[in-house]
Amino acid sequence: MRKKAGNCLCFAAITTLVPTLALATGGEMELESPFTLLMRLVNFLLLAALLYYFLRKPIKNFLVQRQQGVREALEEAQRAAKEAEARYKEMEKKLAQAHKEMEELKNMIIEQGKQEKERILARAHKEAERIIKQAELAAEQELKKAYSSIRLEAVEMAAAIAEAILKDKIDSKDHKRLIEQYVENVGKMTS
Amino acid sequence: MSGIVARRYAKALIQIGQEDGLYEKYGEELKSVNDLMEASAEFKSVMLNPIYDKELKKNLLRTVSQKLGLSPVVTNFLLLLVDKRRIAHFPAIVRSYEELADEVAGRIRAQVTSAVVLDEQTLNVLRAKLEAMTGKKVIMSVVEDKGLIGGIVTKIGDTIYDGSVRTQLASLKEILMKG
Numbered sequence: 240m241r242k243k244a245g246n247c248l249c250f251a252a253i254t255t256l257v258p259t260l261a262l263a264t265g266g267e268m269e270l271e272s273p274f275t276l277l278m279r280l281v282n283f284l285l286l287a288a289l290l291y292y293f294l295r296k297p298i299k300n301f302l303v304q305r306q307q308g309v310r311e312a313l314e315e316a317q318r319a320a321k322e323a324e325a326r327y328k329e330m331e332k333k334l335a336q337a338h339k340e341m342e343e344l345k346n347m348i349i350e351q352g353k354q355e356k357e358r359i360l361a362r363a364h365k366e367a368e369r370i371i372k373q374a375e376l377a378a379e380q381e382l383k384k385a386y387s388s389i390r391l392e393a394v395e396m397a398a399a400i401a402e403a404i405l406k407d408k409i410d411s412k413d414h415k416r417l418i419e420q421y422v423e424n425v426g427k428m429t430s
Numbered sequence: 431m432s433g434i435v436a437r438r439y440a441k442a443l444i445q446i447g448q449e450d451g452l453y454e455k456y457g458e459e460l461k462s463v464n465d466l467m468e469a470s471a472e473f474k475s476v477m478l479n480p481i482y483d484k485e486l487k488k489n490l491l492r493t494v495s496q497k498l499g500l501s502p503v504v505t506n507f508l509l510l511l512v513d514k515r516r517i518a519h520f521p522a523i524v525r526s527y528e529e530l531a532d533e534v535a536g537r538i539r540a541q542v543t544s545a546v547v548l549d550e551q552t553l554n555v556l557r558a559k560l561e562a563m564t565g566k567k568v569i570m571s572v573v574e575d576k577g578l579i580g581g582i583v584t585k586i587g588d589t590i591y592d593g594s595v596r597t598q599l600a601s602l603k604e605i606l607m608k609g
Contacts, residue, residue, distance in 0.1 A: 406579055413580060422556050422582075424593070425593070
């Protein structure tokens, strides 16, 4: 710190004295006397002393604060890096956990899918069996119906033919015989 | 409802007829009025239609009674039916009266339907058989119906004695249907 202040004073002295020396070596102006140079030096030293006296504390404070700020910023950066690393590790862990969960979920979904497939297949088999049975029953009923219908038609036809033949062939002898039979049996008939 | 009313009136009249022993005569008189109604659509219309006045109906009945020579009991019975607004039930009353008269007389009516015309001898034998079977005197009405194909059907009350070929064919058909 002290070294830095010395450097500043040297820099101020050079900047003050060099122009004076330059003017003195120009030839166009007269050379100043050693007294004047001494006065200038004294003047400069006084100015330097004043500057040092008044600016020392603020500059020091400023520099201390800056140093402190830099340190804090550095610490903050280190802490942030540590936090980031910790978060990174945590995220990595979570990611691994998520991968694991995803795998489990995938397995579970596959298992459920298999079970659902089996269930659907079982239901489909059952439904197919029911439909087949129903179809068989319906076919059987249709067959019975058709058989009954054919039978009915045949009987109707046979009865119609028999009636037509009877109407055509029945004669007075048959009528007489039928009447005699009826009269003979009417007492024994049940209604 | 009509049957109940008719039977009640017929019963009342036959009780009078049984008391004075003239129920058969009253029956014949009722039948003659009913026959007249069947023969004359105008007479029937006046008697059965409620829009005609009671007095008009009663005067008409008195005239008919005089012409047919009806007994005072039957005449008064007909006038009572008009007064009680029951004349519309007259045909049903006549039928009920016939049934009651048959019961009282120990008769029974048989409707004989035959595929061919029956001769007198056959009818007599059949009547004798039916009388022996029922134990009552049988009055037969004979109808010819070729639809029977052959044989006879006799209906006595609610009982039917069926000896027709048509019914035998129907029975055969039923047996064949049942398999």
